[in-house]
Amino acid sequence: MNITTTKPFPVFVVLYNTVSEPFFNKVTILGVGLIGASCALALKSRGLCKTILGFGRKETNLIQAKEQGIIDEYSLEAADSCKNADLVILSAPAGSFKKLLYSVRDALKKNSLVTDVGSVKGPLVPALEAMMPEGVHYIGSHPIAGSDSSGIANASADLFYGTRCLVTPTSRSDEKAIRKIISLWESFGSNVEIMDPMMHDEIYAAASHLPHLLAYALVNTVADTNAAYLQYAGSGFKDTTRIALSSPELWRDIVLLNRENLVALIESLECNLEMVASLIKNADAEGLEREFSKAQLFRSTIK
Amino acid sequence: MNITTTKPFPVFVVLYNTVSEPFFNKVTILGVGLIGASCALALKSRGLCKTILGFGRKETNLIQAKEQGIIDEYSLEAADSCKNADLVILSAPAGSFKKLLYSVRDALKKNSLVTDVGSVKGPLVPALEAMMPEGVHYIGSHPIAGSDSSGIANASADLFYGTRCLVTPTSRSDEKAIRKIISLWESFGSNVEIMDPMMHDEIYAAASHLPHLLAYALVNTVADTNAAYLQYAGSGFKDTTRIALSSPELWRDIVLLNRENLVALIESLECNLEMVASLIKNADAEGLEREFSKAQLFRSTIK
Numbered sequence: 070m071n072i073t074t075t076k077p078f079p080v081f082v083v084l085y086n087t088v089s090e091p092f093f094n095k096v097t098i099l100g101v102g103l104i105g106a107s108c109a110l111a112l113k114s115r116g117l118c119k120t121i122l123g124f125g126r127k128e129t130n131l132i133q134a135k136e137q138g139i140i141d142e143y144s145l146e147a148a149d150s151c152k153n154a155d156l157v158i159l160s161a162p163a164g165s166f167k168k169l170l171y172s173v174r175d176a177l178k179k180n181s182l183v184t185d186v187g188s189v190k191g192p193l194v195p196a197l198e199a200m201m202p203e204g205v206h207y208i209g210s211h212p213i214a215g216s217d218s219s220g221i222a223n224a225s226a227d228l229f230y231g232t233r234c235l236v237t238p239t240s241r242s243d244e245k246a247i248r249k250i251i252s253l254w255e256s257f258g259s260n261v262e263i264m265d266p267m268m269h270d271e272i273y274a275a276a277s278h279l280p281h282l283l284a285y286a287l288v289n290t291v292a293d294t295n296a297a298y299l300q301y302a303g304s305g306f307k308d309t310t311r312i313a314l315s316s317p318e319l320w321r322d323i324v325l326l327n328r329e330n331l332v333a334l335i336e337s338l339e340c341n342l343e344m345v346a347s348l349i350k351n352a353d354a355e356g357l358e359r360e361f362s363k364a365q366l367f368r369s370t371i372k
Numbered sequence: 373m374n375i376t377t378t379k380p381f382p383v384f385v386v387l388y389n390t391v392s393e394p395f396f397n398k399v400t401i402l403g404v405g406l407i408g409a410s411c412a413l414a415l416k417s418r419g420l421c422k423t424i425l426g427f428g429r430k431e432t433n434l435i436q437a438k439e440q441g442i443i444d445e446y447s448l449e450a451a452d453s454c455k456n457a458d459l460v461i462l463s464a465p466a467g468s469f470k471k472l473l474y475s476v477r478d479a480l481k482k483n484s485l486v487t488d489v490g491s492v493k494g495p496l497v498p499a500l501e502a503m504m505p506e507g508v509h510y511i512g513s514h515p516i517a518g519s520d521s522s523g524i525a526n527a528s529a530d531l532f533y534g535t536r537c538l539v540t541p542t543s544r545s546d547e548k549a550i551r552k553i554i555s556l557w558e559s560f561g562s563n564v565e566i567m568d569p570m571m572h573d574e575i576y577a578a579a580s581h582l583p584h585l586l587a588y589a590l591v592n593t594v595a596d597t598n599a600a601y602l603q604y605a606g607s608g609f610k611d612t613t614r615i616a617l618s619s620p621e622l623w624r625d626i627v628l629l630n631r632e633n634l635v636a637l638i639e640s641l642e643c644n645l646e647m648v649a650s651l652i653k654n655a656d657a658e659g660l661e662r663e664f665s666k667a668q669l670f671r672s673t674i675k
Contacts, residue, residue: 213606272598272601273604275593275597275598276594276601276602276606277605277606277608277609279593279594280608280609280613282645282648283586283645284667285648285663285664285667285668286641286645286667287582287583287641288667289644289666289667289670290578290637290640290641290644291670292666292667293640293644295575298574298575298578298579299579299670299673299674301536301575301579302580303516303536303579303580305583305584305587305614306579307674308611308614309583309586309587309611309613309615310583310612310671311608311611311612312611312612313668313671314668314672315664315668317661317665318661320660321657321660321661321664322657324660325655328653331652332649332652334593334597335649336649337593338590338593338645339642339645341593342585342586342638342642343642345588345589345638346639349628349638350631352631354467354625354628357620357623357624357628358620358621361588361616361620361623361624362620363595364587364589364592364595365588365616365618365619365620367592367594367616368617369617371603371609
């Protein structure tokens with residue numbers, strides 16, 4: 070068997086020539102969780118901004134973030150927090166982006182930049198882009214960092230170092246703004262790739278969203294069978310379901326925003342499981358070994 | 373939600389009073405792979421036997437094992453290798469156990485012990501037990517060790533240290549033999565539990581076999597969608613599918629030997645996925661968050 074791409078793969082992976090390191094006077098982080106706080110720490114540690122203001126729903130979290138030097142100030146009022154910001158980073162759960170942006174758009178400064186760190190891009194990017202006031206530029210980002218851990222306790226200035234970051238401009242995007250956002254992530258140590266927002270969602274439905282759904286489904290299936298069996302889980306079960314520890318709120322939003330790709334993939338997976346079940350019922354040893362060998366080979370190609 | 377056992381849990385977990393450390397003159401390892409070789413190293417490092425003879429299909433592997441001091445001698449003839457052995461360990465793929473035992477049974481020494489390290493017990497234990505000649509005792513074992521790695525290169529004298537080992541006697545088992553097998557695994561540092569063979573298979577279908585099937589199925593589903601998407605796999609996908617690197621031959625056998633439990637579990641999982649798909653189609657945010665939170669909570673109970 071050759072490992073080949075069975076469908077044309079239209080993603081274009083181009084690294085733009087980036088400008089020199091970006092410098093921002095004021096940065097506002099809308100949502101100070103693992104990713105938002107890590108952005109703040111990465112900006113500060115690299116001297117890329119003067120002040121960072123955090124906005125969030127929980128004041129205790131914001132107080133902690135300020136005490137730990139992650140942010141300089143905080144506000145419980147989103148629009149207020151964005152005043153005079155040169156860069157606004159949307160790092161709340163993706164389902165809140167539209168409402169959040171709607172509430173702050175009138176406060177956005179001319180020539181400022183807005184980006185987000187959401188795991189879904191397809192329907193969101195054009196929607197957010199369309200909401201921008203004249204002269205304010207939105208460019209979508211998706212840093213492939215973070216894990217099942219969450220919150221500022223796990224934040225780090227080097228969370229993005231050596232990881233992939235997708236930047237998803239559209240045909241309407243301002244080129245200077247694209248360059249600045251690429252430069253920002255490269256300053257954090259990310260390997261930036263440019264990707265079409267719709268293609269992004271198709272790829273990440275398979276590479277990330279489906280595995281999350283499956284980890285949740287596997288835990289619930291075993292728990293519904295007999296919760297006591299979970300105590301016999303070895304390293305295989307633990308690895309396979311580690312991402313079931315991820316934030317339910319975050320993943321609820323991601324799943325709903327990437328609904329069509331995911332429903333199609335769940336159907337494909339069910340077809341595959343049906344086929345495997347029928348191989349098992351027919352005691353088709355050769356067929357099973359062929360399926361498992363195929364998966365082993367493909368899995369071994371992942372670096 | 374309380375985490376409770378929803379069904380009665382009839383497993384009896386009893387630690388027998390074990391005898392002092394077992395000592396064997398000659399041990400035969402039928403199948404010198406990761407587990408067989410680690411048994412050999414564990415026996416040698418603890419001074420539990422005089423000589424170890426290995427049997428296998430590939431002479432190059434046996435030569436290597438001898439050169440590395442894992443075994444003292446080897447044979448390419450199974451019956452021959454078992455002559456005068458005080459302990460015979462079946463550590464080939466589980467699907468070969470019956471045939472292998474059939475070929476060596478006439479060579480087994482009176483009062484010798486036979487155990488296996490297979491991941492399936494229900495249908496195998498009574499079958500192997502029934503094949504024993506008069507005065508030879510078979511007791512099933514299942515050390516929860518090893519991983520996606522395989523082969524003697526990954527073998528270690530401490531592979532079993534601190535891990536669980538299920539020992540699965542029947543009502544016909546000789547008590548002295550049970551004690552000796554328990555003592556053997558405890559010498560290796562395992563935490564031994566006694567378990568009914570049928571219950572063993574029900575538990576491990578859920579805690580281990582289903583996750584393996586699922587890891588293979590997930591990789592194949594993504595590969596069939598577009599193999600190039602695999603290169604976008606992050607740590608979540610990698611963890612979820614790590615066990616898809618496991619030996620196809622080994623897992624083909626395990627799956628077929630635990631067929632009924634697995635077919636029932638695949639059906640349960642499909643029901644769960646159908647339910648999730650319908651929550652997604654109905655954009656039921658609350659329902660999705662409830663499902664994910666339930667899984668997160670149950671997953672967090674696994675130590």
